[in-house]
Amino acid sequence: MIISRKQAIGAGLNRIDGPKKVTGTAPYAYEHALDQVAYAFPVQSTIAKGRVVVLDAQAALALPGVLAVLSHENSPRLSAEIKGDLAVLQSDQVAYRGQVVALVVAETLETARHAAGVVVVQYEEQPHESELSPDANKLYKPEKVNPSYETDTSSGDIEGALREAAVVIDQTYTTPAYHNNPMEPHATVAIWKSGDVTLYDSTQGAHAVRDVVARAFGLEPEQVRVIAPYVGGGFGSKGMPHPHVLLAVMASQKVGLPVKLALTRQQMFAVAGYRTPTIQRMRLGADQTGRLSAITHDVIEQTATIQEFAEQTAIVTRMMYKAENRATTHRLARLDVPVPAWMRAPGECPGMFALESAMDELANACGIDPIELRIRNEPEIDPETGHPFSSRGLVACLREGAQRFGWQQRDPRPGVWVEGRWRVGTGIAASTYPTRRRVSSARIRVDHEGRYTVLIDATDIGTGAWTVLTQIAADALDAPIEQVHLEIGDTALPQASLAGGSMGTASWGTAIVEAAHKLRERLQEVRGAIPAEGLEVVAESTENAYAKQFSMHAFGVQFAEVRVNQDSGEVRVPRLLGVFAAGHMMNAKTARSQLLGGMSMGLSMALHEQSVMDPRFGDYVNHDFAEYHIATNADIGEIDVSWIEEDDPYVNPMGAKGIGEIGIVGTAAAIANAVYHATGIRVRDLPITLDKLLG
Missing domain, CATH: 3.30.365.10 (Aldehyde oxidase/xanthine dehydrogenase, molybdopterin binding domain)
Structure with missing residues (x-):
């Protein structure tokens, strides 16, 4: 059942849980x-x-x-x-x-x-051994990567295509360990x-x-x-x-x-988990016009001796751009360290830093605008599965973002834009995140006065689920939002999938729509005469029948302007712009907050965040907020967030693709690409610290 009449969905309603949270009356676990x-x-x-x-x-x-x-x-x-x-x-x-x-x-x-x-x-x-290195003798191939993706993929003649390519990029990019800090x-x-x-x-x-x-x-x-x-x-932790x-x-x-x-x-x-550090070798082969013939992505990361976790870092490269010859691999080092786990956009976030940095290097090597390069390599179908995309708005985001950002006025030459003691540059990177949903259940009651109670064990980790699910229920029930009461966050309620993978709203909302459909049928049967004890229905969403027919992803583009001080190497980011194609936005206000927050976290990844391992003790030494640096308001100038409305009937009844994670994907690469444009220095090892830009 697709929601056809949307009155509450899309409106920028204030958060239902907001007053309780800001007044301290919302009890958190310990309270x-x-x-x-x-x-x-x-x-x-x-x-x-x-x-x-x-x-x-x-x-x-x-x-x-x-x-x-x-x-x-x-x-x-x-x-x-x-x-x-x-x-x-x-x-x-x-x-x-x-x-x-x-x-x-x-x-x-x-x-x-x-x-x-x-x-x-x-x-x-x-x-003990606690330091990640590319030593092949200490690496092994896991059976699967999170959650159950193939570890390696390969098609075509990679080495032959790279030998024959007019332009080859062969570089290694690294990201440090990152710790979720909710x-x-x-x-x-x-x-x-x-x-x-x-x-x-x-x-x-x-x-x-x-x-x-x-x-x-x-x-x-x-x-x-x-x-x-x-x-x-939570950020996954x-x-x-x-x-x-x-x-x-x-x-x-x-x-x-x-x-x-x-x-x-x-x-x-x-x-409590953390994102594994990565060592990523990217190889791109293209003709002089920038059209890819080969793309490989080889990832090394760490896991723990006590328990394996393998982040799916290279999976984005499997579907992002077309190339006849392609391969991805994942290898793990089993170390005496805490167990890595999920962190916002596991896989896509570090993987896109490497891929989008390499694409920028290819654009420079070919003398092609980075936006045009991506458009030339836009696939008609998913290169990995061969399925058509349910919708793919990357090109629209590139064009919309270029216009909003003023990209056309950009001088492509690196290091030529100088204002006083500051070198200025701009960069872009693409973003993507898969669209999924999981089976969930919902119960809806209506009393004899026409008031609805929606019950589902969803979780609001700060993303706005309290508000968004109420909006979805109101539209599915064709009722004023004031008549809908939501209860979540309790195993006494119908079972629902966890909040993660940008699939919470899709999973929970689908169950709510199914329950609303059943209840409206019951109301038709009784001709609106609700008995004194009210009516109640329970519904369970089914697996998405279209998931095996279409490749489903959200897409976006990040634009960054940076200023690099010639004397100190200090990097400032006066402007970030993100344009996203993520289906229907359920709430304009909470959507903007999620995307803005993800982009801020991506800036933090680019310039500040790193967990520093002391191999002598096997410990992360900067394990507090005094020394584990994150971005704050002073680090960020203007953030412009916008989206392109997509009508995708295949993903779920609401047409929502999920936005909790796509905002962080690509941001670090956009900033690194802008730093190169400003200085001519390519930083391939995050974070971009002052020492890497001096001399």
Whole structure:
């Protein structure tokens, strides 16, 4: 069922949850008030590899108010199904620095934190390796890359095409490790009562947490309830539970009280995931007019010895531009480091930095405008699958963006635009992100006065789901938005997919539309005479029947203007412009915020962010906001966000493609390309720091 009448959808409505959030009345996970609550604080390993040989908790247990100290010696046993990093406190083995080796539970947070500091841990240390390098002898090929993509792809004669190409780009690009730093830290409140568990958790998917906890403790899913109505950001790091969730449950089971556990900012750098660093070799072969004949993308990244995670970094190259001969590979180094995980636009974000930087280098080598180069290599069908695109607005974005940005006035020569002591340059890069949806369920009730209640276990991580889903429901029910009440973020509600992969609105909205359709049919059957007890329907969305017929992606283009100081190497970005083709926008206000936020994060990636590994200790040394630098308002001048309205009936009933991640994709490359245009210096290793632009 396609929504044909859109009154609420597209309007720039204020966020429904906004007043609660800005007044502090929206309870986040840690803020739920409970009687007789205890507090937990982790003890982390100080070595990168080895085993615990002595764990002396006597001094901690002697402190007033300390209730328990959990370790591998006395913690509740988890199911044998639970492997890797989630098998916390199940053995004496240490797989990375910062791994949790004990947990203190006390009557106050201050006591728990103090007691954690006096727990004595002695180790049998083993040699470790924690630094990513391109050493082929230490690399291996994973079976799949996240979530289940082919590791390698190849078609045609790559080497032959590169030998015959008039122009060849063969360069290596690197990105460092990045850490998700949502405003709300990872936090869980666990209540173990008579074998049933209630969790208040900061998560992107309450049902995903429920299922893991149930398996870990040998419970039925119905014995676990997870509540998460308000979540203060995630960027992927809260997509699946981390060890702290199971620790909170174990602690509550041990002491017989509700237990609160919130990770500190420093602890989040070890046990809550991060984006793997990458080493990416790009090879492009083209004729003198810039038309690609060959394209290869070879990726090296790291995973952890305790658990594998392989980011799908090269997948964008499989479908972005046409070339008869093409190949992509992924190789992993298994290191003694924390486990990498999802971070905003996993795969596409670092992969497009390499691809779009290489495309800019090809444009310069061929003497072709970077926009024209991309248009010349626009594919008619998906080069990987052979399927037609359900819609593909990249060329329209390129042309619209060029006009809005004033690209036509650009002098293509690098290093010639100088204003005082500042060198000025402009650059572009394309963006893309796949369009998906997952099966979800929704329940809708209507009372005898015509008021609707929509129930679905969706999650709002700050993206505006509270508001957007209400808009979708209002239009699907053909009702004023004031008559629609939404409830989300609770496993007591119908099951829904997690908030991630830019597919939340598509998945949840489809289920809501299906339920609304069923309810309207029921209302027709009773001829609008709603009984006193009201009416209720439940609907589950189905898999997208068009997903195997079409290639579905959102597209966009990022434009950047930079200024580079000739004396200091300082980079300023007075202008960013993004133009996107992402189907129908559900809410103009929340859409702009999401795209603007993604672009700001991309600027942060280009100029500031990097997690610095000290290989001597196997630890990221800048593990706080004092030294892990992110972009702030002072770093960014004007950001212009716009979009091209697309009518794509194949993606979902709302025609929405998802925008949570595409904003970050391409931004770093656009800024790096602009820096080259300003200075003539090509920075292939992020971030673009002052030292790389001096001399």
